[in-house]
Amino acid sequence: MKHWLASLILAFVCALPSLGEEESGARLLVSKNILNQYLVEGRDLTVEYKIFNVGSRVAFDVVLNENSFPEASFGVVSGNLKVTWERIAPNSNVTHAIILKPLKPGYYNFTAAEVSYVTSEESSERTIGYTSFPGEGGIVPQRDFDRRFSPHVLDWLVFAFMTLPSLGIPFLLWYSSKSKYDQPKAKKN
């Protein structure tokens, strides 16, 4: 919610100086966001694109091309990286999402994807724009993430097993002497 509001305010601020000067037409603003709380190697990474048409005319043949994720570093889990919409009406928006899986840990600079569209059906001149870029993010190696967040059940079981001697030996000593004490009592009866 916050992101689209921010981009809408940005659009308004950018449009103010040119109000009354330019001919109104289709104008697309695209926001690209990473929806993850943590970026972990081997765990899904959600990228969401929101395309807003802040112009006053329909945008035709809109193509969103995402080629900033090299195949060697990111596998595609779901979604298409190159998509198109036939038309986006003025004052409306469309959403697109892709799911990636980081294959390598380390810092990664998340850059912009490319958007292109034509402002009228007959025109062959495509307007090219770019999405917002999420910036640099650190992809945590799997081991470090598990060390912090996994339930460590196995570790706790091993710990319980290791406490057995320090609890078990005094208990057995007490129990063996208790049973010796009880036996003569039983014999008397």
Next chain:
Amino acid sequence: TSSDMAATSQMLFIIGLFLLPVLAYGDTCLAPVVKSETYSTPEAIVSTDTVLIAEFTLTCKNNLKNINLYADIGGRTIPATKSIEQNKYQISISDEHKKLPPGSYEIRVFDEEGFAALRKAQRSGESTESLKPLFTITLNHPGIWSGPLVQSEFVAAMTAIIVWWLAYTARGKLLS
């Protein structure tokens, strides 16, 4: 003669009426065959919002390519995003976790005609349930895993406290 001509033109008109449905079917996808793959957000760390994605390829018996499709899912109506590859579409929905609870989501996919009928029904406030889509995709969302129910540290602490308490009461009984 003029009466012959009138009869012939009448015949042509009637033949034309019969041909009309055949010609109109050229635009509708016949016998749609759909192959789909779905995805839904598995855990909370992966996404701050729940994302549902359905990707599918459509094959029409009458070989229509890249027709416009629209999806109705959970009350939302959105156009299906087309991939650059032919006849490949994607439908993506994202919203807060509360608004997309776990369950089975029916995605009804309409073509242009069906979509026009859907919009008309929505505008006049009629129910859209009865409208027949081109096809339906079922998306199963098992829900978001936001962490284990009980922390393992909590279980370990509780076990330790219980063992200590057992020992303490046993000691108390022995001493008394």
